[in-house]
Amino acid sequence: MGVWSTGYFILALLPFLFAFCLPKWHRRALLRWIILGWGIVVTRLGVWPFIRLTVSGEKPVRKPSIYVFNHRSGSDAFLVSAMHRPMIQAVNGWPMRLPVLGFVAKQAGYLDITNLSYEQALAEVREHLEHGVSVIDFPEGHRSASKELLPFQSGAFRMARDLGVDLYPGVITGNEENPTRHFRLKCGRIHFHLLPPISANAAQAFPSAFAFKQHVRNLMAEACAEHEVYP
Amino acid sequence: MTREEIIRQVNAAFVDQFEIAAGQLTEEKKLFDDLGLDSLDIVDLLVALHKTFGIALRNNEEVRKVRTLGEVYDFLEKYAREHPEEIRSVK
Numbered sequence: 544m545g546v547w548s549t550g551y552f553i554l555a556l557l558p559f560l561f562a563f564c565l566p567k568w569h570r571r572a573l574l575r576w577i578i579l580g581w582g583i584v585v586t587r588l589g590v591w592p593f594i595r596l597t598v599s600g601e602k603p604v605r606k607p608s609i610y611v612f613n614h615r616s617g618s619d620a621f622l623v624s625a626m627h628r629p630m631i632q633a634v635n636g637w638p639m640r641l642p643v644l645g646f647v648a649k650q651a652g653y654l655d656i657t658n659l660s661y662e663q664a665l666a667e668v669r670e671h672l673e674h675g676v677s678v679i680d681f682p683e684g685h686r687s688a689s690k691e692l693l694p695f696q697s698g699a700f701r702m703a704r705d706l707g708v709d710l711y712p713g714v715i716t717g718n719e720e721n722p723t724r725h726f727r728l729k730c731g732r733i734h735f736h737l738l739p740p741i742s743a744n745a746a747q748a749f750p751s752a753f754a755f756k757q758h759v760r761n762l763m764a765e766a767c768a769e770h771e772v773y774p
Numbered sequence: 775m776t777r778e779e780i781i782r783q784v785n786a787a788f789v790d791q792f793e794i795a796a797g798q799l800t801e802e803k804k805l806f807d808d809l810g811l812d813s814l815d816i817v818d819l820l821v822a823l824h825k826t827f828g829i830a831l832r833n834n835e836e837v838r839k840v841r842t843l844g845e846v847y848d849f850l851e852k853y854a855r856e857h858p859e860e861i862r863s864v865k
Contacts, residue, residue: 661814694807694810694812695810696812696814697812697814697815698814701814749793750790750791750792750793751791751792751793751815751818752814752815752818753791753792753793753810753811753815753818754791754792754793757792757793757810
């Protein structure tokens, strides 16, 4: 994986430097493509043939939307590249403090939601959506490191309702110990499945963001059970 | 307003607003850990209680200390005792 990543970094160095000559939204767009490319290289080539990724379900569309995924391990941030669309992720503070990666993520427009109030985060997400950028959230808030689906935070669901955008739930299975909390990789299989979108109108039909999030959580729990790699 | 009446109306608000099954609504249930609410959901809960009882609780310091459903009932029971002219059954 290190060899592939190093090769990719060398290839991406020029576009990376070029990105900083561009206006803000163009720079962000180019950096998101570079991050997406790295995600694809790592998850498709870097770990092959020791870890195999399979993909099923919906294909993401151009229309900017909110995507929510379960969060079993740190590899989720890379595995969402299986959608082959550059997006931003809403993350807790620590990934943004990583050297180089944190800087690139920040420059690409990734959101550090720990430092934002709901209203501030809503304004940021609205701006990204208006620029055609979809947003990925992991509503469990932190890694479960198990097959358990932790309780959800309601922020992403509230935003989908407040902003009137579609929400795509997705599940990633098989990576609960890949990598481990000590960032060790194991041989195995990982599956990525994107569920059908929930339209803005359908989201509005729920009496509250809580009811909406619980509905989506139930859908994701069922999808996890159906697509579990290691039942 | 009796405690039973408060329990009935609070539970109705939980069922209507959050679609939580009535059978899950017992006094010892923790709002965050057991019922799955988060800080943003609490704001919705306060709005629902406002609609139900006609009292604005967003700036109430005591309501911030509430952790379980039983404490919600206790808080409203105490509030009804101390401010009988303010609390009312809207529904």
